[in-house]
Amino acid sequence: KSGLYKYETLMRLKTKEGKILSPYFFLEHAKKAKLYHEMTRRMIEKACNYFQNKNTIFSINLTIQDITNEQTIQFLMDKLIETKTNNKAILEIVESEGIDNFEEVSLFIKRLQNIGCKIAIDDFGTGYSNFEYIIKLNADILKIDGSLIKNIHIDKNMYIAVSTIVNFAKQLGLEVVAEFVDSKEVLEVVKSLDIEYSQGFFLHKPEHLK
Secondary structure: OOOOOEEEOOOOEEOOOOOEEOHHHOHHHHHHOOOHHHHHHHHHHHHHHHHOOOOOEEEEEEOHHHHOOHHHHHHHHHHHHHOOOOOOEEEEEEHHHOOOOHHHHHHHHHHHHHOOOEEEEEEEOEOOOOHHHHHHHOOOEEEEOHHHHOOOOOOHHHHHHHHHHHHHHHHOOOEEEEOOOOOHHHHHHHHHOOOOEEOOOOOOOOOOOO
16 A cells, blocks of 8 residues: 555475475474474574565564474574564464463563564464454554455455454554455455555565575
């Protein structure tokens, strides 16, 4: 809406044969092999190094496992400060995994906000989504899940649901992002709801970060 672009960094695995795999194919295996936290730190390092000399806002996805791992969070904070990317970074909490310990997550949010980062709640509208969750966490940005957005131009009930979420978010002073914007028709409806940001294949497909 404002003409400002933000970039979401996404993890991919490149095989010896040159095939690119999404986390769907390797993340659970990485967790079982106890490689997950090291992969998260590698992701943080690559993202911060890439954007440190660019006047661009970027985001990194974090799971509850990341947030509750002190070594990972300390690494994240140190890397953000070292690369001076703390005021450019948005940390997206993967909402669908659910949160049992609000106190621990809230502390994480305060720590990162105190050094200049913004916090986004990802995939709102699925899984464990509820409005109390948003009120308690005191985040900066709400990302509405693509399952609610993709048919918003033809499904009245979806439109009503998204409109309700947007109004709620604005009352709390949150910026809103619509995910899965894959057509001009969807984008126009998103704009009509006064949603600040859109994300999806209609605007840009993921590409290798060189």
